[in-house]
Amino acid sequence: GAVVSQHPSWVICKSGTSVKIECRSLDFQATTMFWYRQFPKQSLMLMATSNEGSKATYEQGVEKDKFLINHASLTLSTLTVTSAHPEDSSFYICSARDFPYEQYFGPGTRLTVT
Amino acid sequence: ILNVEQSPQSLHVQEGDSTNFTCSFPSSNFYALHWYRWETAKSPEALFVMTLNGDEKKKGRISATLNTKEGYSYLYIKGSQPEDSATYLCAFMANTGTASKLTFGTGTRLQVTL
Numbered sequence: 742g743a744v745v746s747q748h749p750s751w752v753i754c755k756s757g758t759s760v761k762i763e764c765r766s767l768d769f770q771a772t773t774m775f776w777y778r779q780f781p782k783q784s785l786m787l788m789a790t791s792n793e794g795s796k797a798t799y800e801q802g803v804e805k806d807k808f809l810i811n812h813a814s815l816t817l818s819t820l821t822v823t824s825a826h827p828e829d830s831s832f833y834i835c836s837a838r839d840f841p842y843e844q845y846f847g848p849g850t851r852l853t854v855t
Numbered sequence: 856i857l858n859v860e861q862s863p864q865s866l867h868v869q870e871g872d873s874t875n876f877t878c879s880f881p882s883s884n885f886y887a888l889h890w891y892r893w894e895t896a897k898s899p900e901a902l903f904v905m906t907l908n909g910d911e912k913k914k915g916r917i918s919a920t921l922n923t924k925e926g927y928s929y930l931y932i933k934g935s936q937p938e939d940s941a942t943y944l945c946a947f948m949a950n951t952g953t954a955s956k957l958t959f960g961t962g963t964r965l966q967v968t969l
Contacts, residue, residue: 745898775956784859784959785944834899836957842887842906842948844957846899 743769745837747847754825754854762820762850764835770815771837775844776808779832788833791818825854857881859947861960868935868967875931876963878945882926886950889957890919890930894941902930902943935967 744767754760764774772793777785789810790798797810807829809821818837822829834849860879868874880888887906891899903912908923916933932939942964946957 747898782961784961785957787956787958790956842889842904842955843901844889845901846891848896848898 743767743837743839743843743845745835745845745847747835747850749850750848751851752853754852756826756854757824759821759823760825760852762822762833762835762852764818764820764837764847766816766837766839766845769837769839771839772815773838774812774818775836775838776810776818776820777834777836779834779849785834788820822852825852827854830854857947857949857958859945859958859960861943861945861963863963864961865964866966868965870936870967870969872935872967873931873933874935874965875929876943876965878928878930878960880926880928880945880947880958881949882924884949884951885923885926885947886955887948888921888923888928889946889948890928891944891946892941893944893962899944932965935965937967937969940965940967 746765748763774791776788788803791810791812793812799805812818830853836844836846862877890902893899903919905921910921912919918931921928942962944962946959948955
């Protein structure tokens with residue numbers, strides 16, 4: 742299957758700082774990438790759909806000013822958690838869509854805000 | 856809100872046992888049903904994408920069936936091995952166009968012991 746990388750795999754930051762997470766499709770071009778968040782013992786919850794060259798589409802309840810998404814190329818999408826707070830601590834994972842419906846995931850990023 | 860449920864939540868079997876899990880999803884507006892295998896600290900691995908009612912797919916000792924009319928899919932593992940230990944996720948994709956999103960179940964956590 743196709744490979745999606747995600748960096749960093751874990752990050753610890755102080756409250757009030759910003760953190761950027763990168764998601765790359767290594768062997769295919771992805772016009773659409775997705776960002777998910779997982780709380781303990783819950784399913785993967787879609788935060789936003791990232792489309793190359795256009796603005797991301799955010800799910801209801803997700804603050805677009807806090808979670809900035811940029812899909813600058815067909816192989817790279819970034820999620821920036823701005824002014825992070827402890828409640829933003831979570832597991833974030835990205836995926837890339839390979840037409841028409843296959844979807845491949847990165848390994849995820851564990852964010853801890855102190 | 857789409858409801859995707861998986862059962863059981865967790866399962867503990869011995870090496871050599873065969874096992875199966877269930878994923879239930881909405882029976883309307885179906886486009887595709889995905890199964891993933893997710894080992895700790897790794898990317899979720901795409902197992903199957905199923906699109907047609909009555910579909911049966913097989914990959915080694917793992918197979919899956921699909922019933923879109925009643926809204927369920929079964930995943931079977933024959934002769935479980937310790938390396939099958941993982942969380943198995945299913946995800947429903949509705950027929951909403953090219954940006955169709957995946958809605959995940961909470962997963963079935965399988966542990967296979969010697």
